Amino acid sequence: GQQVMQIPQYQHVQEGEDFTTYCNSSTTLSNIQWYKQRPGGHPVFLIQLVKSGEVKKQKRLTFQFGEAKKNSSLHITATQTTDVGTYFCAGDYGGATNKLIFGTGTLLAVQP
């Protein structure tokens, strides 16, 4: 079946440092989405990438979709304490119905 792995599992940074999480799918994706889940909260949508090689930016966040549409990354520049949470990629395997499979997640801790 489809699997989506993320590394690292956990990252602890000092405020102001950069952070990157990587996402890999066992099979080609139709598109990939990224979500953030704060402690005690629910996943909140960040962005969707559809095209091979696509790069999108949201302020300090940069998202990339690999050329083969099997991997993706999220990079945060100059982390802030508000960035704390678990970042999940979610792979859409297409087909007639949305089948969004979440990656294993990366928990980001930011020390002031």
Next chain:
Amino acid sequence: DTEVTQTPKHLVMGMTNKKSLKCEQHMGHRAMYWYKQKAKKPPELMFVYSYEKLSINESVPSRFSPECPNSSLLNLHLHALQPEDSALYLCASSQESEKLFFGSGTQLSVL
């Protein structure tokens, strides 16, 4: 209205009880989802309804029974659950192939 509302927020039930989780959205989304999330784990897809019809069942045990009475409502009926079923149950909705809007979830404890 961009909210997905789930009730109850917390539920404690015994293994012989029957209970239901409810989910509602008024965004006109035609796809609705149930996910199960254990602590420190990713959300795990259980069921997908598309245009009020069950389109995906990820081999979920029959003690979980989904129902979609209309395009705005999604229920999850629970019966004879096990302690290992204790988790956060998340409902979500979306337009086709677009982002998911999640509810705040029901934290379920099975004693």
